[in-house]
Amino acid sequence: MYDNLSSIFEAIVEYAEEESAGPSNEQNSSSSSDRKHNKDLTKKHQKAVAILRSFIQLNEQKDEISFQELAQSFIEDWDVTNSKSISIQQLSHLLNLPHIQGVLWSAQEVSAGRFAPQLPDVPFEVDEDDGVAVKIVRIVRRGEPLGATIKCERGKVFVARIMANGVADRSGCIQDGDRVLEVNGVTVADKEPREIVKLLDKCDNGIITFKLIPAEVNQKLKQRKPSHRYVRALFDYDPWQDRRHPCPEAAISFRAGDILEILDEKDQYWWQTRKIGFGALARRKERDDEENRDDSKKVGLVRSEWLQCQSENPDSLDSSDDFQTFLESHRERFYEGVFRWRNKKKRRRVVVLLGAPGVGRNEIRRQLFKIFADRFSNAIPHTSRPPRPNETDGVNYYFTSRSEMERMIERKEMLEYGEFRDNLYGTALKSVRRASERGTVLLTPHPLAIENIRTWEFAPIVIFVQPPEFGEFKHTREIYRAQTTRSHSAASSSNISQNTAATSARAFSDNEIRQIIENSSQMEQKYRGVCDAIIRNVDLDTTISELTGLIYQLESKPTWMPTKWLADIGE
Numbered sequence: 001m002y003d004n005l006s007s008i009f010e011a012i013v014e015y016a017e018e019e020s021a022g023p024s025n026e027q028n029s030s031s032s033s034d035r036k037h038n039k040d041l042t043k044k045h046q047k048a049v050a051i052l053r054s055f056i057q058l059n060e061q062k063d064e065i066s067f068q069e070l071a072q073s074f075i076e077d078w079d080v081t082n083s084k085s086i087s088i089q090q091l092s093h094l095l096n097l098p099h100i101q102g103v104l105w106s107a108q109e110v111s112a113g114r115f116a117p118q119l120p121d122v123p124f125e126v127d128e129d130d131g132v133a134v135k136i137v138r139i140v141r142r143g144e145p146l147g148a149t150i151k152c153e154r155g156k157v158f159v160a161r162i163m164a165n166g167v168a169d170r171s172g173c174i175q176d177g178d179r180v181l182e183v184n185g186v187t188v189a190d191k192e193p194r195e196i197v198k199l200l201d202k203c204d205n206g207i208i209t210f211k212l213i214p215a216e217v218n219q220k221l222k223q224r225k226p227s228h229r230y231v232r233a234l235f236d237y238d239p240w241q242d243r244r245h246p247c248p249e250a251a252i253s254f255r256a257g258d259i260l261e262i263l264d265e266k267d268q269y270w271w272q273t274r275k276i277g278f279g280a281l282a283r284r285k286e287r288d289d290e291e292n293r294d295d296s297k298k299v300g301l302v303r304s305e306w307l308q309c310q311s312e313n314p315d316s317l318d319s320s321d322d323f324q325t326f327l328e329s330h331r332e333r334f335y336e337g338v339f340r341w342r343n344k345k346k347r348r349r350v351v352v353l354l355g356a357p358g359v360g361r362n363e364i365r366r367q368l369f370k371i372f373a374d375r376f377s378n379a380i381p382h383t384s385r386p387p388r389p390n391e392t393d394g395v396n397y398y399f400t401s402r403s404e405m406e407r408m409i410e411r412k413e414m415l416e417y418g419e420f421r422d423n424l425y426g427t428a429l430k431s432v433r434r435a436s437e438r439g440t441v442l443l444t445p446h447p448l449a450i451e452n453i454r455t456w457e458f459a460p461i462v463i464f465v466q467p468p469e470f471g472e473f474k475h476t477r478e479i480y481r482a483q484t485t486r487s488h489s490a491a492s493s494s495n496i497s498q499n500t501a502a503t504s505a506r507a508f509s510d511n512e513i514r515q516i517i518e519n520s521s522q523m524e525q526k527y528r529g530v531c532d533a534i535i536r537n538v539d540l541d542t543t544i545s546e547l548t549g550l551i552y553q554l555e556s557k558p559t560w561m562p563t564k565w566l567a568d569i570g571e
């Protein structure tokens with residue numbers, strides 16, 4: 001390395017020498033000022049060459065060459081802005097680039113043999129442990145947790161788990177089952193777990209020295225590759241509330257709808273998991289700054305599906321047939337397998353707005369139809385009631401007999417249905433299909449109906465509409481009501497028919513607002529797991545613009561989809 005770089009610099013100097021002789025020889029200056037300028041330039045070049053030479057000699061004597069300083073002095077002392085030589089200008093530009101400077105710095109550090117961190121010599125202690133093979137492992141952690149848990153069994157301390165991608169795992173020197181004899185020279189036998197944790201926290205420069213008896217390696221287990229898959233959490237989890245968690249410090253919390261990366265599920269009870277983020281657009285954060293470190297980098301233990309099932313059915317024995325049937329029927333009840341799907345064929349997806357009654361889903365839907373009439377389309381509902389004089393079949397409703405609607409319900413052809421004043425109303429799946437041919441279908445179904453449409457055929461985008469906080473709710477609704485009341489009365493007084501005139505927005509009492517906020521939080525708690533995104537309906541203009549942006553992203557960017565749809569995709 002030293003020889004090569006040094007000879008490169010030698011070559012640069014030689015080249016510079018030639019260049020410095022260049023201008024006065026090659027160019028026939030016509031004026032005396034030009035001649036003077038060239039003379040000055042040559043002097044500067046020669047000075048720079050002399051500096052470079054003395055630098056190299058000096059560094060050769062020191063047996064260490066400071067490439068960076070060399071480059072810097074070259075740039076400073078050689079007045080390249082005056083140089084007519086393109087090569088010199090290019091060289092100066094190159095030496096100024098941060099990555100070239102980085103390379104020079106690394107070359108210098110490596111050639112000087114400076115490798116961080118500096119570890120003290122490993123003590124030779126085999127004699128003390130005669131007959132027992134021990135390993136001394138030194139781990140350097142820079143502000144990161146060790147990424148290992150311990151367990152104490154009858155006075156002996158063992159490594160219980162190595163967290164995937166943690167410091168211990170990356171070292172490759174510690175494994176599950178290793179028996180810990182010492183931490184930083186202190187014997188740990190008979191110590192309480194919290195005393196050992198203290199010992200681990202008390203380390204110089206982040207260096208921890210372990211004396212371990214290696215575990216016997218089960219070759220089969222060793223060869224088994226850790227699994228790696230993604231799931232959507234369908235429940236909220238707080239390890240500090242989990243009395244069964246062996247070590248909440250080594251856990252992560254999550255909420256329903258969060259996408260989790262499962263890095264290791266060898267353990268029947270605890271999965272090693274990393275949180276990616278909430279919703280269909282969740283992406284792992286690339287930046288590793290303070291703000292993101294906890295969330296995106298931390299691998300923590302969370303309950304396995306098995307353990308979660310077991311907690312739901314504590315009376316049944318784990319091995320019993322009953323429990324196995326229970327487990328089978330609850331598959332994907334707590335974690336739904338997901339994969340990232342790219343909408344390469346620009347497939348249309350149905351948009352579902354979910355929210356508590358009164359939050360504004362239908363108003364948003366109306367606005368979207370009004371503003372983007374070409375883009376969004378409406379699934380025309382069915383009804384068993386007879387048409388009114390101004391109603392047209394296939395425009396306002398599909399007017400159908402009660403018996404036919406009952407047949408459709410029985411054949412599960414309805415997305416949702418209900419009865420009002422002895423008449424059936426509902427939306428058929430085939431109406432959604434038909435509407436899909438015209439544009440993006442917008443639906444505001446009852447949350448229980450979502451399961452009927454959560455299939456690859458409709459690939460729904462489910463967006464939860466949240467209310468704003470009390471004050472904003474009250475303020476925005478009052479303003480909108482005043483606007484719509486004014487335009488409604490203007491339309492009435494100018495004899496515009498009631499059908500075309502805007503209807504006034506609804507008034508809300510304080511209690512009603514509180515109730516909507518309360519219902520919304522309960523509904524979110526219950527259905528967050530099926531939601532792809534959440535939006536707050538503050539003022540209508542902002543909501544409409546945010547929502548259209550969100551729908552665009554969910555239609556065009558890679559999104560998390562249930563793996564159970566994979567079989568139907570066939571793309």
Ligand SMILES: Nc1ncnc2c1ncn2[C@@H]1O[C@H](COP(=O)(O)OP(=O)(O)OP(=O)(O)O)[C@@H](O)[C@H]1O
Binds near residue numbers: 355
């Ligand atoms: N962002 C908003 N700003 C002001 N007023 C709004 C806003 N969103 C909705 N509204 C008004 O709030 C009232 C209730 O809205 P909407 O009927 O859409 O609620 P919903 O969620 O569909 O509930 P429901 O099923 O009870 O109709 C309407 O009068 C609507 O005009």
